[in-house]
Amino acid sequence: MPIEAPLAKSPSPYSRQTLDRDAIAEIFAEIAVEAAVAVMEVYASDSHARRKPDKSPVCDADENAEAIILERLAAVLPDLPVLAEEAAAHGKKTVSGSTFILVDPVDGTREFLSHNGEFTINIGLIVEGEPLAGVVYAPALGRLWLGGAKATCCVVAPGAPLPPLCERREIHVRPAPRQGLTAVASRSHSDAETEAFLADLPIRERRAAGSSLKFCAVAEGEADIYPRFGQTMEWDTAAGDAVLRAAGGIVLDRERRPLRYGKAGAQFRNGPFVAWGDPPASGY
Structure with a gap:
């Protein structure tokens, strides 16, 4: 059976209110x-x-x-x-x-x-x-x-x-554990800024993973934080970000604002960001 697009025909097919x-x-x-x-x-x-x-x-x-x-x-x-x-x-x-x-x-x-x-x-x-x-x-x-x-x-x-x-x-994110955070970091893209950031946090466990699986680990409550300071593009993060936000998490940029998309002036490049499972733990 062909899939029908779940978009209302009026007044706007693209508004937040009419999108399923x-x-x-x-x-x-x-x-x-x-x-x-x-x-x-x-x-x-x-x-x-x-x-x-x-x-x-x-x-x-x-x-x-x-x-x-x-x-x-x-x-x-x-x-x-x-x-x-x-x-x-x-x-x-x-x-x-x-x-x-x-x-x-x-x-x-x-x-x-x-x-x-x-x-x-x-x-x-x-x-x-x-x-x-x-x-x-x-x-x-x-x-x-x-x-x-x-x-x-x-x-x-x-x-x-x-x-x-x-x-x-x-799936849902979990509250930040009192005994310390579980961090998930890139398997292929580690850098000094990420290491310095994690060194200032109460990290109890650290795991490595590839691709958007890091967002999903936080969304499922298997990890608490995913920092990324190296370059990414918007298509790298949008889907995982959507899953994490739907699960109750947040992705913050360097200014501690939710990561934004549609940055045409920056050629759709992201700046540094941190994905958090427990928004209050991020200070947001």
Whole structure:
């Protein structure tokens, strides 16, 4: 059965009041799981890895998955502009209006190429600078996280139908533990500023993870904080940010304000940010 776009026809299809955030996340989830088939085909064969002009890695999985995602989004949500990582790498870094979709077809390409399974497919919806719906799918792990009005997670194989709502688990962040925080940090992008930041906090445990799985660990209450001071792009973070916010968390920029999206003047680059599971613990 074809998916129907859950957008009201009037007065505005893109207002916060008329968007069905959970239904949008459901659409994104179906598309991500479908695109994962192409990703896993490359994962099991030669990825033809190469370097983009910015020296970051790209492989066939990124491009094949993005083509599927863009085709499906154009068919189901034709009125929503899309900014996708590989299209942006080829010069398309513009979107019109304050409502648009961000796509990272394979977040964690280094993890993909190292075959550790810690890579994700990310699709997020931005409305007036905020991530209001998003999905993070880890096809090698068979795990899917959805964020809309609420946050849920479930197990689903690439190309399989989404499980019914009764088979999904609603997720929430946890209060900051009195005995100390669990921090999750990038497996591939550590830096001195991150180390200095964590050194000033009561960190009880530290874990490493790739891609947007770090946002999901905080959203599920498995970790409390995820700092990132190295460069990221908006398509890297939008989906995981949406899941975390739906679970009750917050992502703050250097000025301790919620991370904003649609920064065209900065070429859609993020500044430093910290994802918190317990907003009061952040001082926000």
